[in-house]
Amino acid sequence: MAHSAAVDGGKVHTTQRTSNRRKNKVRRERWEWSGLAFSAPYVIVFILGTILPLLYALYLGFFRTQMIGGDSFVGFSNYIEAFTDPVFWSGFGRVSIYAVIQVPIIVILALVSAMILDSGRIKHIAVPRILVFLPYAVPSVVAALMWSYIYGQDYGLVGQFFKLFGGQAPNLLSSKLIMFAIMNIVIWGFMGYNMLIYYSSLRTIPEEIYEAARLDGASEFRIAWSIKIPAIKGSIVMTVVFCLIGAFQLFNEPNLLQAIAPDAIGSSYTPNMYSYTLAFKGQNMNYAAAVSLVAGIVTMVVIGIIKWLGDKWSER
Amino acid sequence: MTQANSISPVTGKKLTHREKRNAKASQRYYRERMAKKNAPKLTKGQRASSWLLHIIMFFMAAYCIVPLLWLVFSATKSNGGLYDSFGLWFAGSQDGGIQLWQNLAGTFNYNGAIYGRWLINTVVYAVVVGFGSTIIAAFAGYAVAVMKFPGRKLLLAVTLAFMSIPTTIITIPLFLLYSKIGLVNTMWSVIIPQLSFPFGLYLMIIYAQQSVPVSLVEAAKLDGASHWTIFWKIALPLLSPGFVTVLLFSLVGAWNNYFLPLIMLSDRTKYPLTVGLNLWLKMSGDPSVGGGLPDSYIITGSLVAVIPLIISFIFLQRYWQSGLSAGSVK
Numbered sequence: 001m002a003h004s005a006a007v008d009g010g011k012v013h014t015t016q017r018t019s020n021r022r023k024n025k026v027r028r029e030r031w032e033w034s035g036l037a038f039s040a041p042y043v044i045v046f047i048l049g050t051i052l053p054l055l056y057a058l059y060l061g062f063f064r065t066q067m068i069g070g071d072s073f074v075g076f077s078n079y080i081e082a083f084t085d086p087v088f089w090s091g092f093g094r095v096s097i098y099a100v101i102q103v104p105i106i107v108i109l110a111l112v113s114a115m116i117l118d119s120g121r122i123k124h125i126a127v128p129r130i131l132v133f134l135p136y137a138v139p140s141v142v143a144a145l146m147w148s149y150i151y152g153q154d155y156g157l158v159g160q161f162f163k164l165f166g167g168q169a170p171n172l173l174s175s176k177l178i179m180f181a182i183m184n185i186v187i188w189g190f191m192g193y194n195m196l197i198y199y200s201s202l203r204t205i206p207e208e209i210y211e212a213a214r215l216d217g218a219s220e221f222r223i224a225w226s227i228k229i230p231a232i233k234g235s236i237v238m239t240v241v242f243c244l245i246g247a248f249q250l251f252n253e254p255n256l257l258q259a260i261a262p263d264a265i266g267s268s269y270t271p272n273m274y275s276y277t278l279a280f281k282g283q284n285m286n287y288a289a290a291v292s293l294v295a296g297i298v299t300m301v302v303i304g305i306i307k308w309l310g311d312k313w314s315e316r
Numbered sequence: 317m318t319q320a321n322s323i324s325p326v327t328g329k330k331l332t333h334r335e336k337r338n339a340k341a342s343q344r345y346y347r348e349r350m351a352k353k354n355a356p357k358l359t360k361g362q363r364a365s366s367w368l369l370h371i372i373m374f375f376m377a378a379y380c381i382v383p384l385l386w387l388v389f390s391a392t393k394s395n396g397g398l399y400d401s402f403g404l405w406f407a408g409s410q411d412g413g414i415q416l417w418q419n420l421a422g423t424f425n426y427n428g429a430i431y432g433r434w435l436i437n438t439v440v441y442a443v444v445v446g447f448g449s450t451i452i453a454a455f456a457g458y459a460v461a462v463m464k465f466p467g468r469k470l471l472l473a474v475t476l477a478f479m480s481i482p483t484t485i486i487t488i489p490l491f492l493l494y495s496k497i498g499l500v501n502t503m504w505s506v507i508i509p510q511l512s513f514p515f516g517l518y519l520m521i522i523y524a525q526q527s528v529p530v531s532l533v534e535a536a537k538l539d540g541a542s543h544w545t546i547f548w549k550i551a552l553p554l555l556s557p558g559f560v561t562v563l564l565f566s567l568v569g570a571w572n573n574y575f576l577p578l579i580m581l582s583d584r585t586k587y588p589l590t591v592g593l594n595l596w597l598k599m600s601g602d603p604s605v606g607g608g609l610p611d612s613y614i615i616t617g618s619l620v621a622v623i624p625l626i627i628s629f630i631f632l633q634r635y636w637q638s639g640l641s642a643g644s645v646k
Contacts, residue, residue, distance in 0.1 A: 034543045035465025042456035043471070045449075049509035052480065056496070057489030113376045121366045122373055131326055131377040132632060134384065137625035139572035141590040142618045145597060146387055149615065155399040156388055189400060192380060193640075200641030207349075220365070241480065249482040252574050259598045275488050276579070289492055296485035303480065 021053070030228040049272035054293075071286075078290035088291060091271045092298065094179070096229075099247035102183040106243055107236065110191050113225050114198035133192035140189060144256040147185045148173070173257065175264040182253045186246065192240045201232040237310035244306060251276070271295040339634075382628075392416040395610040419616040426613055433585055434592035435620070438571060441506055441588055446567035449513040452561055457520025458551050462533050463543065472521070479514045483642040484575050491579045506588075507578040510570055516562040519639060523558030524551065561639040564632060568625060589621040 061078045063071045082088060113132055117125050135143065150157040151172040162169035172181045205228065213223050229236075251272040258265040267281065268274035275295060278288035386403050391464050393401065394412030401407035406414055460468055490509050491500065501503045528551045536546045540591060552559070575588040581587055584595065600609045629636065 030464075032463040032465050032543070035459040035463035035468060038463070038543065038547070039456045039457035039465075039467070039471055042517060045452060045508060046474075046478075046512035046514075049396055049490070049512045053489035053493040053509075061494060109376070113373065116369045116373050116376075118370060121369050126633075128373050128377045130633060132380045133633075133636070134626060134629060135380050137568065138384070138622050139574065139590050139625075139630045141572075141574045141594055142621055143383075144381045145593060145614065145618055146383055149390070149611070150383060150386060157382075157403040160403055188380065188383065190377075194430040196637060196640045200637060204641075220362075228591040245480070247484050251484055255578075256594055256597065259594070259601050272484055272575075279488050279491060279579075285492055288488060291592070292485060292488040296482065299482055299485065300480075307480070 013134050037070055057289040057293055060286050061293060063286050065284075071212060078287055079294060082287070082290040082294040085291070087268045088271055088274055088295065091268050091274050092295070095250055095270050098183065098250065099244055101122065102186060102247060103240060103243045105183070106187045106191055106194060107240060109187065110194035110239070111198055111229075111236070113191070114202060115228065117195075117199055118202040118228070119224075121127045129196070132195055135189050135191070136193045138189060140185075140252040141256055143185050144182075144253040145190050147188070147269060148183070148257060148260050153182060173261040173264055175261075178261060178264040180258065182250070182257065184255050186250075190243070190246070194243070196234055197235050197239055201235040202228060205231050233314035237307065237314050241303060241307050244303055245299070248302070271299075327396050331540075384622075387615065387619050387622070390612070391419060391616045393612060394418070395612045398612055400616070415612070416616075422610070422619075423620070424614045426609065429539045430584060430592070431617055431620075431634050434587050434589045437503075437586060438588040438590075438621070440503070441573075441577075442567050442571040444507055445510040445570035446563050448507070449511045449516055449566045450559060450563040452492055452511060453513055453516040453520045454555060454559060455547070456517055457524045458520050458528070458547055458555070460517075461524030462528060462551075464568065473512045475517050475521075479518055487575050487579055490576070494580065500580050502588065503586055506573075506577045506586075510573065510577060513562075513566055513569075516566055519562050519565075520555070520558060521563075523555055527554045527558065555639065556636070560632070561635040564628065564635050565639055568628075571625060589617070593617055593621065 042057060050174040062072045062073060062075065064078065065071050113128075116122060117129055122128065138146075146274050153169045153171050156169075158172065170177060172178070209227060210223055213227060218226070249272050250270045254265050254269045254278075258267075258269075267277040269290075272295065275288050275292040278284050278291055282288070327432075382404070389404060389406060390398055392414045393407045394415045397407030397415070401411040415489035418496075456471065459465065460472055486509070490505075493504050494500045499508075532550060533546055536550060541549075572590065573588070574594070577586075577588050577591045578594070581591065584592070587595065596609060596614050596617065600611060600614060
């Protein structure tokens, strides 16, 4: 789920620093040890749920289980193998193509709907706002399940619409089209979420700026392009990072559609599905650990670069 | 929380009232202003563009809502009616008519009434994870916001770093570790990893910085109150809107989680709805085990799984909005 992911950190840092300074003035250099007790529950579950598993996977990746002789230390060879594994890279290539197409579409659709809601021209904006946000309430598994019925070539909603106009619907679950079918499910689920983020930031732009621009004769489209979009650059970068993380860790939708279209989705369709397959079907725990860590590192590097570029753009 | 409310109900109430009043006033002001400014001045071209905006918005909303309407209509149909009748209306009597009750009964009775079990499991996971992770984040958020203790900066930095790490990357390592120590296939294996919620902690820190004045905490300390007392009697009541927001995000995240329980659980009676529905879908697709699992049960089961969330979204909208804007506004 993308929503548990990146949020711009700048804010916490700055406010933190000022409150620090303020407190330093009041009382100098006296630790409040009870702060440790308050943080302890979080730190404990964080170690149990995140840090230890990562360390353990890192450790596992250095070994190989052999038929005879049990585990043996093999150094970096699992990691090197994972890094040069063509199956992993083909999955990674697939999610990259997926991201390059899906992310711009969802960002533009969300941006357009947020702009329309913010334009002040729509009556009863609460109604479209909640309708567009509702799909976010639907678990991705249920969304995939629902859409797989809707995609039905003959009896699904798509098939029925094509029949209405005397045509034959394309098989959206074929290996050629299934990536677009997955994109549609994800766009449907997360468009409203992104829209609300843009909408909330648009609402913070002071009205006076628009008035000044209008007095200067700027059209509404000009205002949207030259004032509104630059003002919410930070939010746009943030949602792009959200969407990229979602794209690179794609699992739920293809995993569910696999039950219906096993020919179109292989067991290594995405990097995440590949490490899942390795851990369960292949029973090769050491290599599965290495692949999941390598997948994580490669993803973080890509996202780090995009975020860096995005931050440069938004600060320009 | 209840204790704190009963002791200082005034502070809690005052704040929400004021918030509500302010929000309403500014909304009214904005609406009046827009009405005054736009209504008389609209030229023909502007009116045309207004129409265009309404049409685009209509299609966006339709795109989002049509699949859900399809789900509602489909849940009322017999298995035959599902295929023979139009997807966005009820089935006619020749196609089996309205069978919602039969579907619900069938869904809940199928396979030794396992659906009800899944529903209960989902509620348990969501409630335990939701309240657990939120109170844990509230403790830590309060500490980071108002106290100065060793490791505070490290906690903040690690939280920020792990908010942008893909969560599913950690899932396979979690499985490997938990199978080593024998935690897999227990309900704890699904609950523990979700109790740490970096995004929730981040929101809590922001809310605590905004709504718990350091001077108030200092004053209470001078009066001899411990941080434990201050947290329950002062901070938590002030934090309650933020608490609800984080709770919602966490509850929905746990309700919708699929990858983690799919990996951890092998015992069907411990499944949540998402994994259970996936199992049913596989069974219906596989002729050797499918034996008599109608699609209408899967669809009805999906609808039941979604309804609580839809209701919470509609009635708790302002909390969602507040969480999203706190996360996005610089």
